[in-house]
Amino acid sequence: MQIEFDDIGPAKITQLYAPQIPLRAVVVIDNTARGPAIGGIRVSPEVDVEEVYRLARTMTFKSAVADLPHGGGKAGIIADPKDPNLEKIIRTFARMISGLTEYIPAPDLGCHEEAMAWVLDEIGRVAGLPEELGGLPLDKLGATGYGLAECAEIACRQAGLTLSGARVAIQGLGSVGKAAARFLAAKGALVVAVSDSQGGVHNRDGMNVDKLIAAKDAQGTVTSFDGGESITGDDLFQVDCDILIPAATPDVICERNAAAIRAKLILEGANIPATPQAERALAGRGVLIVPDFIANAGGLIMAAMEYAGKSAGEAFSVIDEKIRANTERILVKARREQLLPREAAERIARERVKKAMRYREYSYP
């Protein structure tokens, strides 16, 4: 995929290189007409400019649909998150982006709250800080998983499902996956399959979520949980379930596995977890998909609330209200106008961004 410059962005693509560290990174600021761009720093050996651009665009849409006074941006640091020099890498990265004042760094894969404290130290501009520094620790609080469970309740009605008793499969039992499992189980859903980078586990009768998370925390993988049978990461996509939640890496739902997916509802916990072709093929089979920038907006909303000086309680009620309303609105619009939910959501987001750009015709970079 090529980077497409369209009527909203991307405004800036900055490549960073510091051979003495070594540090290689990219920052994409997609659009800031609605305000400074809050976007995570992804640390991964595989991250590249295109992925960062696609994630930055997702953040533009996520902020706009959630009606936050923010734009969209993202950063990628090409490194192993377990690199013993990670602090030096992140601190150097932060210093090198000190002039990109329209970008507010936040946590993402491989770069959690502790790293935000280093960024704060260096440039004083950050969201997603640890509690001890006045932050709302969105992963510890489970902001995104909480939002996914609220989204599930509304989307189930549209998909002809009842959340209580619905069977859920989750790819990636990390911060998002664990919180989604907890909040969904609290609403009566059965978690029947989960996976992580080392494999998965399946039990058609549902698993004890607390014990599952305890096993993952103790041993570092869900494969250590003895309350189900072992499956591979690929098997997870073929499990008989009602709701599938990809909560790991990009493009995991693709032409290769879309036909085997048995879920009636997919909630995109990860960013860009499905290729556009796979999303279209699944929709053609009647599978309802709530796109990433609606379903997983809980983390961004909490980061924006932290930036605005709000409390965790205030943040949770805003997540609740916005995600439920947006899920309903987008799914109804999609049905009425014969659009994919992603297309319906994108139309609303683009319209809001373009309106902000018209107001800021002369100040916009």
Ligand code: NAD
């Ligand atoms: P995390 O690092 O805490 O967890 C990721 C999990 O995915 C880990 O358990 C890992 O083992 C697993 N994983 C990695 N590769 C896998 C594979 N091939 N198959 C199965 N599992 C695999 O990350 P996270 O914060 O939970 O984020 C997960 C996704 O959600 C990312 O795409 C992130 O951008 C997105 N997201 C996160 C938040 C947030 O609040 N943390 C908000 C919005 C979107």
